[in-house]
Ligand SMILES: Nc1ncnc2c1ncn2[C@@H]1O[C@H](COP(=O)(O)OP(=O)(O)OP(=O)(O)O)[C@@H](O)[C@H]1O
């Protein structure tokens with residue numbers, strides 16, 4: 462069949478045989494085809510993004526595991542070092558008293574010069590706090606590794622009773638670095654019952670919302686994370702004092718690939734995936750925003766939405 466596509470002012474195209482196909486029908490067919498292709502592409506890209514997250518999770522879990530082993534002996538050595546340093550400084554103090562009392566003046570002079578040159582007084586003073594600070598640092602690394610392991614929990618990608626406040630604390634610990642130069646983080650976490658959810662996916666939701674909030678702030682601002690409990694639901698609210706979103710744009714933010722960020726900074730999938738995760742949990746997500754003042758996202762999750770995989 463030969464079809465001549467004519468412009469819309471001419472309703473039908475000419476054919477050499479049979480009924481001429483209607484121009485409008487052809488257009489409808491073409492639109493349907495385009496929609497199907499686009500939907501397929503979107504699905505592929507979302508799957509790709511989820512695969513990417515799973516790969517990152519796997520990598521993070523591997524790195525966390527590798528860091529865990531050397532951290533074990535660093536922590537234990539620092540514990541012994543602290544004890545040794547305390548013993549040594551105590552011993553030096555006693556020696557100094559003895560030197561002062563019993564050493565002949567000439568030798569005392571030599572020891573005094575050496576003491577000055579090696580800065581012994583300062584070392585004795587400083588060494589304790591150096592070890593303490595190193596222990597604090599090592600404890601922080603240990604905590605980050607724990608958070609990373611929890612964040613990347615790829616082996617338990619299923620619905621189970623979860624402590625959402627714990628998820629939020631761990632997630633904020635992970636993204637803290639991204640936030641610290643632009644925003645002060647205010648956590649107002651209320652009492653929550655355990656919630657049946659896929660905690661790894663909820664981590665992903667909180668990460669997406671926190672990163673968006675941080676990226677909306679020029680200069681410095683505040684990001685407030687609140688949680689509370691209402692009847693059979695828990696609520697998570699993430700509010701920023703960033704740029705806000707205009708009413709025309711707010712309608713489109715959950716669309717796949719919709720982004721206002723420069724190429725390379727945003728793919729426009731963060732909120733699409735977020736929406737999808739919340740929908741699969743039978744929850745809802747709403748947004749309130751005012752240009753120039755900031756944006757608030759509110760997520761509602763049912764406490765008990767069954768034990769099926771999400
Ligand atoms: N807290 C916010 N403040 C201001 N605008 C926001 C906020 N959150 C989302 N947006 C707007 O919604 C758009 C879509 O967000 P989404 O997270 O889906 O994609 P993205 O952040 O642009 O890219 P990415 O895929 O890296 O997340 C953003 O480009 C931005 O214009």
Ligand SMILES: [Mg+2]
Nearest residue numbers: 669673731732
């Ligand atoms: Mg985003």
